[in-house]
Amino acid sequence: MLQHTLLAAALTAAMMSPLASAQAIQWRVVAGEDGRVVANHLPAGTSRLFGDVLVGDAGGDLLGMRVSTPESAAGYWARHQGNWTRYTQANVTGALGPGRTGAEAGHVFLTVPTGGSGASPDGQRYFLARAGEPGNTASASYGQWRWDTSRNIEIARTLTDGILGPGLGANWVFPNSTSFASSIGMRNGQALLDGNVTSPTGASSHLIARHVPGEGNKPCLRSGATDALLAPGLVAGDSFNSSWLSSDLSVSSAGRVYGRFSATGSRAGIWEVCNGAPRAIAVDDETGARGPAIGVATAMFSSDIRTPHPGRGNTFSFFAYYRLAEGATSRFGLFWHDGVSNRPLAINDEAGTYGPHWENATWRTFDDASLSTAGDFAAFSAGVTTSDGGNPNGLWRVRTGGSPELVALIGLTGSYGPEPGRTWQSFGATAVLPTGEIIVEAVTDPSDQYGIWVLAPGQAPRRIFDLSVPIAVPTATGTVEAAVTSANLPNGGATFNRGIDTWIGADGTITFSPTVSTFGRVVLTGKASDRIFLGTFEP
DSSP states (O other): OOOEEOOHHHHHHHHTSGGGGOOOSOOEEEEESSTTBOOTTSOSSSOOEEEEEEEOTTOTTOEEEEEEESGGGOEEEEEETTEEEEOOOBTOOGGGSOOOOGGGTTOEEEEOOSSOOEEOTTSOEEEEEEEESTTOOTTOEEEEEEEOSSSEEEEEEBTOOSTTSOSSSTTOBBOSSTTSEEEEEOGGGOEEEEEEEEOTTSOEEEEEEEEETTTEEEEEEEBTOOSTTTSOOSSTTOOBOSOOOGGGEEEOTTSOEEEEEEETTTEEEEEEESSSSOEEEEEBSOOGGGSBOSSOTTOEEEEOOOOOEEOSTTOEEEEEEEESSTTSOOEEEEEEEOSSSEEEEEOOOTTOTTSOOSTTOEEEEEEEEEEEEETTEEEEEEEEEOTTSOOOEEEEEEETTSOOEEEEEBTOOSTTSSSTTOEEEEEEEEEEOTTSOEEEEEEEETTTEEEEEEEOTTSOOEEEEETTSOEEEEETTEEEEEOEEEEOOOSEEOOGGGTOOBSBOTTOEEEEOOEETTTEEEEEEEESOOOOOOSSSOO
16 A cells, blocks of 8 residues: 655646646546545435445456445445446345245345445355344354345355255354354355354354255364364374465466365364365375475475465466475565466576566565466566675566566666656565456655556556546546546555455456545546456356
Protein backbone atom coordinates (compact mmCIF):
# COMPACT_ATOMS: atom_id res chain seq x y z
CA MET A 1 0.00 0.00 0.00
CA LEU A 2 1.66 3.19 -1.21
CA GLN A 3 -0.90 5.69 0.07
CA HIS A 4 -0.25 8.81 -1.95
CA THR A 5 -1.92 12.20 -1.72
CA LEU A 6 -1.48 15.03 -4.16
CA LEU A 7 -1.30 18.53 -2.66
CA ALA A 8 -2.72 21.49 -4.55
CA ALA A 9 0.63 22.92 -5.63
CA ALA A 10 1.92 19.54 -6.77
CA LEU A 11 -1.29 18.95 -8.70
CA THR A 12 -0.91 22.17 -10.63
CA ALA A 13 2.63 21.28 -11.64
CA ALA A 14 1.72 17.72 -12.53
CA MET A 15 -1.15 18.82 -14.79
CA MET A 16 1.45 20.62 -16.92
CA SER A 17 3.67 17.55 -17.12
CA PRO A 18 4.15 15.51 -20.33
CA LEU A 19 3.39 12.44 -18.19
CA ALA A 20 -0.28 13.20 -18.74
CA SER A 21 -0.10 11.27 -22.00
CA ALA A 22 1.16 8.13 -20.28
CA GLN A 23 -2.22 6.60 -19.44
CA ALA A 24 -3.07 4.30 -22.32
CA ILE A 25 -5.93 2.27 -20.88
CA GLN A 26 -9.58 3.20 -20.58
CA TRP A 27 -10.51 3.80 -16.94
CA ARG A 28 -14.20 3.78 -16.00
CA VAL A 29 -15.87 5.14 -12.87
CA VAL A 30 -18.68 2.68 -12.05
CA ALA A 31 -19.74 3.99 -8.63
CA GLY A 32 -19.03 6.82 -6.23
CA GLU A 33 -19.74 8.00 -2.71
CA ASP A 34 -21.24 11.22 -4.02
CA GLY A 35 -24.88 10.76 -5.03
CA ARG A 36 -24.26 12.73 -8.24
CA VAL A 37 -22.04 9.93 -9.59
CA VAL A 38 -24.03 7.66 -11.89
CA ALA A 39 -24.04 4.06 -10.69
CA ASN A 40 -26.70 1.93 -12.36
CA HIS A 41 -29.35 0.71 -9.88
CA LEU A 42 -27.70 2.36 -6.86
CA PRO A 43 -29.76 5.14 -5.24
CA ALA A 44 -29.10 8.50 -6.92
CA GLY A 45 -29.01 11.90 -5.31
CA THR A 46 -27.85 10.72 -1.91
CA SER A 47 -24.39 10.09 -0.48
CA ARG A 48 -23.19 6.49 -0.24
CA LEU A 49 -20.65 4.76 1.91
CA PHE A 50 -19.08 1.57 0.55
CA GLY A 51 -16.26 -0.88 1.29
CA ASP A 52 -14.97 -4.36 0.42
CA VAL A 53 -14.41 -3.22 -3.19
CA LEU A 54 -12.96 -6.24 -5.01
CA VAL A 55 -12.74 -7.78 -8.46
CA GLY A 56 -13.20 -11.54 -8.87
CA ASP A 57 -10.13 -13.67 -9.43
CA ALA A 58 -11.15 -14.27 -13.07
CA GLY A 59 -11.37 -10.50 -13.67
CA GLY A 60 -13.76 -9.01 -16.20
CA ASP A 61 -16.87 -7.35 -14.81
CA LEU A 62 -16.89 -9.51 -11.65
CA LEU A 63 -16.86 -6.44 -9.42
CA GLY A 64 -18.32 -6.44 -5.94
CA MET A 65 -18.70 -4.11 -2.99
CA ARG A 66 -20.56 -3.65 0.27
CA VAL A 67 -22.79 -0.60 0.69
CA SER A 68 -23.27 0.66 4.26
CA THR A 69 -25.31 3.80 3.61
CA PRO A 70 -27.92 4.80 2.73
CA GLU A 71 -29.63 2.17 4.87
CA SER A 72 -32.15 1.56 2.11
CA ALA A 73 -29.31 0.23 -0.06
CA ALA A 74 -27.25 -1.52 2.63
CA GLY A 75 -25.90 -4.93 1.70
CA TYR A 76 -23.61 -6.65 -0.78
CA TRP A 77 -23.78 -5.62 -4.41
CA ALA A 78 -22.22 -7.14 -7.53
CA ARG A 79 -21.91 -6.14 -11.16
CA HIS A 80 -24.23 -8.39 -13.14
CA GLN A 81 -25.01 -7.96 -16.82
CA GLY A 82 -23.53 -4.47 -16.73
CA ASN A 83 -25.50 -3.20 -13.73
CA TRP A 84 -25.08 -3.11 -9.96
CA THR A 85 -27.29 -5.77 -8.38
CA ARG A 86 -27.92 -6.13 -4.67
CA TYR A 87 -28.06 -9.67 -3.33
CA THR A 88 -28.21 -9.29 0.46
CA GLN A 89 -30.54 -7.22 2.64
CA ALA A 90 -31.25 -7.47 6.35
CA ASN A 91 -34.73 -8.23 7.67
CA VAL A 92 -36.35 -9.32 4.40
CA THR A 93 -37.32 -12.63 2.83
CA GLY A 94 -37.33 -13.32 -0.89
CA ALA A 95 -34.41 -13.07 -3.31
CA LEU A 96 -32.37 -10.81 -0.99
CA GLY A 97 -32.97 -12.98 2.09
CA PRO A 98 -31.49 -16.29 3.24
CA GLY A 99 -33.73 -18.42 1.03
CA ARG A 100 -34.70 -20.88 3.73
CA THR A 101 -37.85 -22.95 3.16
CA GLY A 102 -40.61 -24.77 5.00
CA ALA A 103 -40.96 -23.77 8.64
CA GLU A 104 -37.97 -21.45 8.15
CA ALA A 105 -39.41 -19.60 5.15
CA GLY A 106 -39.87 -16.49 7.28
CA HIS A 107 -36.22 -16.33 8.32
CA VAL A 108 -34.27 -13.19 7.46
CA PHE A 109 -30.67 -12.07 7.56
CA LEU A 110 -30.06 -10.51 10.97
CA THR A 111 -26.44 -9.58 10.25
CA VAL A 112 -24.11 -9.87 7.27
CA PRO A 113 -20.59 -9.30 8.63
CA THR A 114 -18.01 -7.26 6.75
CA GLY A 115 -14.97 -8.83 5.17
CA GLY A 116 -15.87 -9.28 1.53
CA SER A 117 -18.03 -11.54 -0.58
CA GLY A 118 -15.89 -13.53 -2.98
CA ALA A 119 -16.80 -14.30 -6.58
CA SER A 120 -16.22 -17.63 -8.27
CA PRO A 121 -14.98 -17.58 -11.89
CA ASP A 122 -18.56 -18.16 -13.09
CA GLY A 123 -19.90 -15.09 -11.26
CA GLN A 124 -21.52 -16.70 -8.23
CA ARG A 125 -20.87 -15.05 -4.85
CA TYR A 126 -20.14 -16.45 -1.38
CA PHE A 127 -20.63 -14.77 1.98
CA LEU A 128 -21.09 -15.23 5.73
CA ALA A 129 -24.31 -14.21 7.49
CA ARG A 130 -26.50 -14.82 10.53
CA ALA A 131 -30.14 -15.71 9.93
CA GLY A 132 -33.24 -16.55 11.91
CA GLU A 133 -36.69 -15.30 12.83
CA PRO A 134 -36.99 -11.49 12.66
CA GLY A 135 -35.55 -9.97 15.83
CA ASN A 136 -34.84 -13.35 17.43
CA THR A 137 -31.07 -13.60 17.85
CA ALA A 138 -31.35 -16.27 20.55
CA SER A 139 -32.33 -19.00 18.06
CA ALA A 140 -30.44 -17.59 15.06
CA SER A 141 -27.62 -19.50 13.37
CA TYR A 142 -24.62 -18.47 11.33
CA GLY A 143 -24.08 -19.86 7.87
CA GLN A 144 -22.30 -19.57 4.56
CA TRP A 145 -24.37 -18.68 1.50
CA ARG A 146 -23.97 -18.76 -2.26
CA TRP A 147 -25.65 -16.21 -4.50
CA ASP A 148 -26.22 -17.95 -7.84
CA THR A 149 -26.89 -14.56 -9.57
CA SER A 150 -30.65 -14.79 -8.88
CA ARG A 151 -31.12 -16.06 -5.29
CA ASN A 152 -29.22 -16.96 -2.11
CA ILE A 153 -28.61 -20.62 -1.30
CA GLU A 154 -27.32 -21.76 2.08
CA ILE A 155 -24.33 -24.09 1.84
CA ALA A 156 -23.22 -24.47 5.47
CA ARG A 157 -24.88 -23.85 8.84
CA THR A 158 -23.86 -23.93 12.47
CA LEU A 159 -25.46 -26.25 15.04
CA THR A 160 -26.62 -28.90 12.56
CA ASP A 161 -25.24 -32.31 11.60
CA GLY A 162 -27.44 -32.50 8.49
CA ILE A 163 -26.54 -31.75 4.88
CA LEU A 164 -25.47 -28.22 5.86
CA GLY A 165 -23.21 -29.51 8.63
CA PRO A 166 -19.54 -30.49 8.39
CA GLY A 167 -20.28 -33.93 6.95
CA LEU A 168 -18.49 -35.87 9.69
CA GLY A 169 -21.49 -37.82 11.02
CA ALA A 170 -24.04 -37.63 13.80
CA ASN A 171 -23.63 -34.79 16.33
CA TRP A 172 -20.63 -33.25 14.57
CA VAL A 173 -21.47 -29.55 14.07
CA PHE A 174 -20.02 -26.17 13.23
CA PRO A 175 -19.99 -23.99 16.41
CA ASN A 176 -22.40 -21.06 16.37
CA SER A 177 -20.04 -18.12 15.97
CA THR A 178 -19.25 -15.51 13.35
CA SER A 179 -15.84 -17.13 12.77
CA PHE A 180 -17.12 -20.67 12.33
CA ALA A 181 -15.95 -20.90 8.69
CA SER A 182 -14.63 -18.94 5.75
CA SER A 183 -15.17 -19.85 2.11
CA ILE A 184 -13.50 -19.59 -1.29
CA GLY A 185 -15.85 -19.80 -4.26
CA MET A 186 -15.24 -22.38 -6.97
CA ARG A 187 -16.93 -23.20 -10.26
CA ASN A 188 -20.35 -24.83 -10.59
CA GLY A 189 -21.52 -23.76 -7.15
CA GLN A 190 -18.75 -25.55 -5.28
CA ALA A 191 -16.82 -23.90 -2.45
CA LEU A 192 -13.90 -24.56 -0.15
CA LEU A 193 -14.88 -24.28 3.51
CA ASP A 194 -12.27 -23.70 6.21
CA GLY A 195 -13.75 -23.82 9.67
CA ASN A 196 -13.95 -25.18 13.19
CA VAL A 197 -16.05 -28.17 14.24
CA THR A 198 -17.32 -29.59 17.51
CA SER A 199 -17.41 -33.34 18.11
CA PRO A 200 -20.21 -35.29 19.85
CA THR A 201 -18.13 -35.06 23.06
CA GLY A 202 -17.64 -31.29 22.74
CA ALA A 203 -14.02 -31.42 21.54
CA SER A 204 -12.97 -28.79 19.00
CA SER A 205 -10.91 -29.31 15.85
CA HIS A 206 -10.16 -27.62 12.54
CA LEU A 207 -11.73 -28.81 9.27
CA ILE A 208 -11.40 -28.23 5.56
CA ALA A 209 -14.35 -29.39 3.47
CA ARG A 210 -15.51 -29.04 -0.12
CA HIS A 211 -19.11 -28.04 -0.66
CA VAL A 212 -20.75 -29.78 -3.62
CA PRO A 213 -24.30 -28.68 -4.54
CA GLY A 214 -26.81 -31.46 -3.96
CA GLU A 215 -24.30 -33.54 -2.00
CA GLY A 216 -23.42 -31.32 0.95
CA ASN A 217 -20.04 -30.71 2.56
CA LYS A 218 -17.32 -33.28 1.93
CA PRO A 219 -14.53 -33.35 4.57
CA CYS A 220 -11.02 -33.09 3.11
CA LEU A 221 -8.90 -33.03 6.28
CA ARG A 222 -9.41 -32.54 10.00
CA SER A 223 -6.89 -31.69 12.69
CA GLY A 224 -6.38 -34.55 15.12
CA ALA A 225 -7.92 -37.15 12.80
CA THR A 226 -5.92 -40.30 12.06
CA ASP A 227 -8.32 -41.64 9.43
CA ALA A 228 -6.31 -42.01 6.22
CA LEU A 229 -8.84 -39.92 4.28
CA LEU A 230 -8.30 -36.95 6.61
CA ALA A 231 -4.71 -37.38 7.86
CA PRO A 232 -1.26 -36.34 6.52
CA GLY A 233 -0.19 -39.87 5.57
CA LEU A 234 3.51 -39.33 6.26
CA VAL A 235 3.67 -42.11 8.86
CA ALA A 236 1.06 -44.41 10.34
CA GLY A 237 -1.17 -42.76 12.91
CA ASP A 238 -0.11 -39.18 12.23
CA SER A 239 -2.52 -36.25 12.16
CA PHE A 240 -2.65 -32.60 11.18
CA ASN A 241 -2.20 -29.89 13.78
CA SER A 242 -4.86 -27.17 13.93
CA SER A 243 -2.58 -24.19 13.39
CA TRP A 244 -3.21 -23.35 9.73
CA LEU A 245 -4.83 -20.07 8.64
CA SER A 246 -7.13 -19.31 5.74
CA SER A 247 -4.19 -17.43 4.23
CA ASP A 248 -2.31 -20.76 4.03
CA LEU A 249 -4.83 -22.13 1.51
CA SER A 250 -5.00 -21.76 -2.27
CA VAL A 251 -7.56 -22.82 -4.86
CA SER A 252 -6.26 -22.92 -8.43
CA SER A 253 -8.31 -21.84 -11.44
CA ALA A 254 -8.57 -25.54 -12.28
CA GLY A 255 -10.18 -26.23 -8.89
CA ARG A 256 -7.22 -27.89 -7.22
CA VAL A 257 -6.79 -27.14 -3.50
CA TYR A 258 -3.35 -26.75 -1.91
CA GLY A 259 -2.45 -25.81 1.63
CA ARG A 260 0.42 -25.23 4.00
CA PHE A 261 0.00 -27.41 7.09
CA SER A 262 1.90 -28.86 10.03
CA ALA A 263 1.58 -32.41 11.33
CA THR A 264 2.43 -34.42 14.39
CA GLY A 265 6.06 -35.44 14.68
CA SER A 266 7.18 -31.84 14.03
CA ARG A 267 6.56 -32.17 10.31
CA ALA A 268 5.32 -29.47 7.96
CA GLY A 269 4.84 -28.80 4.29
CA ILE A 270 2.40 -28.47 1.41
CA TRP A 271 -0.43 -30.92 0.71
CA GLU A 272 -3.04 -31.20 -2.00
CA VAL A 273 -6.44 -31.83 -0.44
CA CYS A 274 -10.05 -32.35 -1.56
CA ASN A 275 -8.91 -34.70 -4.33
CA GLY A 276 -8.97 -38.01 -2.48
CA ALA A 277 -6.89 -38.42 0.66
CA PRO A 278 -4.47 -35.57 1.54
CA ARG A 279 -1.33 -35.89 -0.61
CA ALA A 280 2.00 -34.52 0.62
CA ILE A 281 3.92 -32.71 -2.11
CA ALA A 282 6.69 -30.77 -0.35
CA VAL A 283 7.62 -31.65 3.25
CA ASP A 284 10.51 -30.90 5.58
CA ASP A 285 13.22 -33.32 6.75
CA GLU A 286 12.84 -35.60 3.74
CA THR A 287 14.92 -36.20 0.64
CA GLY A 288 13.59 -37.51 -2.66
CA ALA A 289 10.45 -36.56 -4.55
CA ARG A 290 8.99 -34.48 -1.71
CA GLY A 291 12.25 -32.62 -1.10
CA PRO A 292 14.01 -29.96 -3.21
CA ALA A 293 15.06 -31.18 -6.66
CA ILE A 294 18.32 -29.21 -6.84
CA GLY A 295 20.59 -32.02 -8.02
CA VAL A 296 21.86 -32.88 -4.53
CA ALA A 297 20.63 -36.26 -3.28
CA THR A 298 20.93 -35.28 0.39
CA ALA A 299 19.05 -31.98 0.04
CA MET A 300 15.87 -31.47 2.07
CA PHE A 301 13.48 -28.72 3.07
CA SER A 302 14.49 -27.68 6.55
CA SER A 303 11.64 -25.57 7.92
CA ASP A 304 8.96 -23.00 7.17
CA ILE A 305 7.70 -24.02 3.76
CA ARG A 306 5.55 -21.06 2.68
CA THR A 307 2.09 -20.78 1.08
CA PRO A 308 1.67 -22.40 -2.37
CA HIS A 309 0.83 -20.08 -5.28
CA PRO A 310 -0.85 -22.04 -8.11
CA GLY A 311 0.17 -21.70 -11.73
CA ARG A 312 -0.94 -23.63 -14.78
CA GLY A 313 -2.60 -27.05 -14.29
CA ASN A 314 -1.22 -28.90 -11.28
CA THR A 315 1.80 -26.66 -10.75
CA PHE A 316 2.52 -24.09 -8.05
CA SER A 317 5.37 -21.95 -6.73
CA PHE A 318 6.46 -21.43 -3.13
CA PHE A 319 9.25 -20.05 -0.98
CA ALA A 320 10.96 -22.39 1.46
CA TYR A 321 14.02 -22.95 3.60
CA TYR A 322 16.21 -25.85 2.50
CA ARG A 323 19.62 -27.32 3.26
CA LEU A 324 22.06 -29.38 1.24
CA ALA A 325 22.30 -32.12 3.87
CA GLU A 326 21.01 -32.91 7.34
CA GLY A 327 22.61 -30.55 9.84
CA ALA A 328 23.80 -28.11 7.18
CA THR A 329 22.97 -24.39 7.29
CA SER A 330 19.51 -23.51 6.01
CA ARG A 331 19.08 -21.39 2.90
CA PHE A 332 15.99 -19.66 1.49
CA GLY A 333 14.72 -19.77 -2.06
CA LEU A 334 11.84 -19.96 -4.51
CA PHE A 335 10.68 -23.34 -5.82
CA TRP A 336 8.27 -24.62 -8.45
CA HIS A 337 6.33 -27.86 -8.19
CA ASP A 338 6.01 -29.01 -11.79
CA GLY A 339 3.50 -31.78 -11.05
CA VAL A 340 6.24 -34.29 -10.21
CA SER A 341 9.12 -32.64 -8.36
CA ASN A 342 10.00 -29.42 -6.54
CA ARG A 343 12.41 -27.61 -8.84
CA PRO A 344 14.30 -24.39 -8.04
CA LEU A 345 13.35 -21.03 -9.55
CA ALA A 346 15.50 -18.63 -7.50
CA ILE A 347 18.30 -19.86 -5.22
CA ASN A 348 22.02 -19.22 -4.73
CA ASP A 349 23.28 -22.21 -6.70
CA GLU A 350 26.91 -22.82 -7.63
CA ALA A 351 26.39 -22.39 -11.39
CA GLY A 352 24.31 -19.23 -11.01
CA THR A 353 21.47 -20.69 -13.10
CA TYR A 354 18.88 -19.57 -10.56
CA GLY A 355 20.67 -16.43 -9.40
CA PRO A 356 19.75 -12.75 -10.01
CA HIS A 357 21.52 -12.62 -13.42
CA TRP A 358 22.80 -9.12 -12.85
CA GLU A 359 26.33 -7.87 -12.15
CA ASN A 360 27.46 -11.25 -10.73
CA ALA A 361 25.14 -10.63 -7.77
CA THR A 362 23.82 -13.19 -5.33
CA TRP A 363 20.47 -13.23 -3.54
CA ARG A 364 20.56 -11.44 -0.20
CA THR A 365 16.89 -11.51 0.79
CA PHE A 366 13.50 -12.39 -0.70
CA ASP A 367 10.21 -10.62 -0.01
CA ASP A 368 7.96 -13.69 0.09
CA ALA A 369 4.83 -11.51 0.52
CA SER A 370 5.50 -10.02 -2.93
CA LEU A 371 5.19 -13.36 -4.75
CA SER A 372 2.61 -13.41 -7.55
CA THR A 373 2.04 -16.23 -10.03
CA ALA A 374 -0.09 -16.77 -13.13
CA GLY A 375 0.13 -19.35 -15.88
CA ASP A 376 3.82 -20.11 -16.43
CA PHE A 377 5.16 -16.99 -14.69
CA ALA A 378 6.14 -15.84 -11.21
CA ALA A 379 7.22 -12.38 -10.05
CA PHE A 380 8.79 -11.29 -6.77
CA SER A 381 10.81 -8.56 -5.08
CA ALA A 382 14.25 -9.33 -3.69
CA GLY A 383 17.50 -7.82 -2.49
CA VAL A 384 20.91 -8.79 -3.86
CA THR A 385 24.56 -8.39 -2.99
CA THR A 386 26.88 -7.36 -5.82
CA SER A 387 30.52 -8.30 -6.27
CA ASP A 388 31.55 -4.80 -5.15
CA GLY A 389 29.51 -4.93 -1.95
CA GLY A 390 26.37 -3.12 -3.13
CA ASN A 391 22.97 -4.25 -1.87
CA PRO A 392 20.20 -2.96 -4.19
CA ASN A 393 16.60 -4.19 -4.26
CA GLY A 394 14.52 -4.94 -7.30
CA LEU A 395 11.76 -6.83 -9.03
CA TRP A 396 12.26 -10.11 -10.92
CA ARG A 397 10.25 -12.22 -13.33
CA VAL A 398 10.83 -15.91 -13.88
CA ARG A 399 9.18 -18.33 -16.27
CA THR A 400 8.73 -21.79 -14.84
CA GLY A 401 11.57 -24.00 -15.95
CA GLY A 402 13.73 -20.95 -16.71
CA SER A 403 16.01 -18.51 -14.92
CA PRO A 404 15.17 -15.26 -13.07
CA GLU A 405 15.13 -12.07 -15.13
CA LEU A 406 15.70 -8.66 -13.54
CA VAL A 407 12.85 -6.30 -14.46
CA ALA A 408 13.23 -3.21 -12.27
CA LEU A 409 15.90 -1.95 -9.86
CA ILE A 410 15.29 0.59 -7.10
CA GLY A 411 17.42 3.74 -7.04
CA LEU A 412 19.39 3.24 -10.24
CA THR A 413 18.95 4.91 -13.61
CA GLY A 414 19.38 3.12 -16.89
CA SER A 415 17.71 0.11 -18.48
CA TYR A 416 16.13 -1.05 -15.22
CA GLY A 417 14.60 2.31 -14.36
CA PRO A 418 11.04 3.42 -15.20
CA GLU A 419 11.99 5.86 -17.95
CA PRO A 420 14.90 8.17 -18.87
CA GLY A 421 15.79 10.51 -16.02
CA ARG A 422 13.68 8.71 -13.43
CA THR A 423 14.32 5.98 -10.86
CA TRP A 424 12.15 3.60 -8.92
CA GLN A 425 11.81 4.70 -5.28
CA SER A 426 9.59 1.91 -3.88
CA PHE A 427 7.18 -0.82 -4.93
CA GLY A 428 3.77 -1.57 -3.44
CA ALA A 429 1.22 -3.98 -4.90
CA THR A 430 2.43 -6.32 -7.65
CA ALA A 431 0.78 -8.83 -9.96
CA VAL A 432 2.09 -10.96 -12.78
CA LEU A 433 -0.36 -11.91 -15.53
CA PRO A 434 -0.39 -15.12 -17.57
CA THR A 435 1.23 -13.11 -20.39
CA GLY A 436 4.27 -12.40 -18.22
CA GLU A 437 3.34 -8.74 -17.85
CA ILE A 438 3.91 -7.38 -14.34
CA ILE A 439 1.54 -4.75 -12.96
CA VAL A 440 3.28 -2.79 -10.23
CA GLU A 441 2.27 0.08 -7.96
CA ALA A 442 5.29 2.30 -7.46
CA VAL A 443 6.64 5.67 -6.39
CA THR A 444 9.33 7.12 -8.64
CA ASP A 445 11.89 9.93 -8.34
CA PRO A 446 12.33 12.80 -8.80
CA SER A 447 9.26 14.49 -7.30
CA ASP A 448 7.97 11.46 -5.40
CA GLN A 449 5.47 10.48 -8.11
CA TYR A 450 2.89 7.74 -7.55
CA GLY A 451 1.78 5.51 -10.38
CA ILE A 452 0.71 2.10 -11.63
CA TRP A 453 2.93 0.61 -14.32
CA VAL A 454 2.95 -2.31 -16.77
CA LEU A 455 6.30 -4.06 -17.20
CA ALA A 456 5.89 -6.29 -20.26
CA PRO A 457 8.56 -8.72 -21.49
CA GLY A 458 10.78 -7.06 -24.07
CA GLN A 459 9.14 -3.62 -23.70
CA ALA A 460 9.87 -0.40 -21.87
CA PRO A 461 7.83 0.24 -18.69
CA ARG A 462 4.44 1.79 -19.42
CA ARG A 463 2.63 4.02 -16.94
CA ILE A 464 -1.14 3.37 -16.90
CA PHE A 465 -2.22 5.47 -13.89
CA ASP A 466 -0.86 8.47 -12.04
CA LEU A 467 -2.18 11.35 -10.00
CA SER A 468 -1.50 13.91 -12.71
CA VAL A 469 -4.23 12.74 -15.06
CA PRO A 470 -7.89 13.58 -14.32
CA ILE A 471 -10.53 10.89 -14.75
CA ALA A 472 -13.97 11.14 -16.32
CA VAL A 473 -16.74 10.95 -13.72
CA PRO A 474 -20.24 10.22 -15.08
CA THR A 475 -22.95 12.35 -13.49
CA ALA A 476 -26.65 12.86 -14.17
CA THR A 477 -25.82 16.13 -15.95
CA GLY A 478 -22.91 14.80 -17.99
CA THR A 479 -19.30 13.71 -17.67
CA VAL A 480 -17.03 15.77 -15.40
CA GLU A 481 -13.23 15.67 -15.41
CA ALA A 482 -11.99 15.30 -11.82
CA ALA A 483 -8.45 15.30 -10.45
CA VAL A 484 -7.28 12.27 -8.48
CA THR A 485 -6.17 13.39 -5.02
CA SER A 486 -5.14 10.08 -3.45
CA ALA A 487 -4.86 6.41 -4.36
CA ASN A 488 -3.45 3.20 -2.99
CA LEU A 489 -3.55 -0.56 -3.52
CA PRO A 490 -3.01 -3.33 -0.94
CA ASN A 491 0.66 -4.22 -0.48
CA GLY A 492 2.20 -7.46 -1.65
CA GLY A 493 1.58 -9.92 -4.44
CA ALA A 494 -1.90 -10.26 -5.92
CA THR A 495 -3.97 -13.26 -4.80
CA PHE A 496 -6.22 -13.98 -7.79
CA ASN A 497 -4.07 -17.02 -8.61
CA ARG A 498 -5.08 -18.45 -5.22
CA GLY A 499 -8.81 -18.04 -5.78
CA ILE A 500 -8.97 -14.93 -3.56
CA ASP A 501 -10.57 -11.73 -4.84
CA THR A 502 -8.35 -8.68 -4.73
CA TRP A 503 -7.60 -5.49 -6.72
CA ILE A 504 -6.81 -7.32 -9.97
CA GLY A 505 -8.09 -10.36 -11.85
CA ALA A 506 -6.32 -12.89 -14.03
CA ASP A 507 -7.20 -10.99 -17.22
CA GLY A 508 -5.59 -7.78 -15.94
CA THR A 509 -8.80 -6.02 -14.84
CA ILE A 510 -7.90 -3.58 -12.04
CA THR A 511 -10.52 -2.25 -9.61
CA PHE A 512 -9.83 0.09 -6.69
CA SER A 513 -11.20 3.18 -4.90
CA PRO A 514 -9.16 6.37 -5.39
CA THR A 515 -10.35 9.72 -4.06
CA VAL A 516 -11.10 12.45 -6.61
CA SER A 517 -11.76 16.15 -6.19
CA THR A 518 -15.38 17.24 -5.69
CA PHE A 519 -16.78 13.67 -5.62
CA GLY A 520 -14.74 11.84 -2.95
CA ARG A 521 -14.10 8.12 -3.31
CA VAL A 522 -15.09 6.39 -6.53
CA VAL A 523 -14.90 2.82 -7.80
CA LEU A 524 -12.49 2.86 -10.73
CA THR A 525 -11.93 -0.06 -13.08
CA GLY A 526 -9.84 -0.65 -16.19
CA LYS A 527 -7.99 -3.41 -18.01
CA ALA A 528 -4.22 -3.19 -17.72
CA SER A 529 -3.48 -5.61 -20.55
CA ASP A 530 -4.92 -5.91 -24.05
CA ARG A 531 -2.82 -8.95 -24.88
CA ILE A 532 -4.71 -12.16 -25.63
CA PHE A 533 -3.78 -15.32 -23.78
CA LEU A 534 -5.44 -18.70 -23.99
CA GLY A 535 -5.60 -21.64 -21.62
CA THR A 536 -4.28 -19.72 -18.63
CA PHE A 537 -7.44 -19.47 -16.53
CA GLU A 538 -8.75 -22.95 -16.79
CA PRO A 539 -12.34 -24.20 -16.59
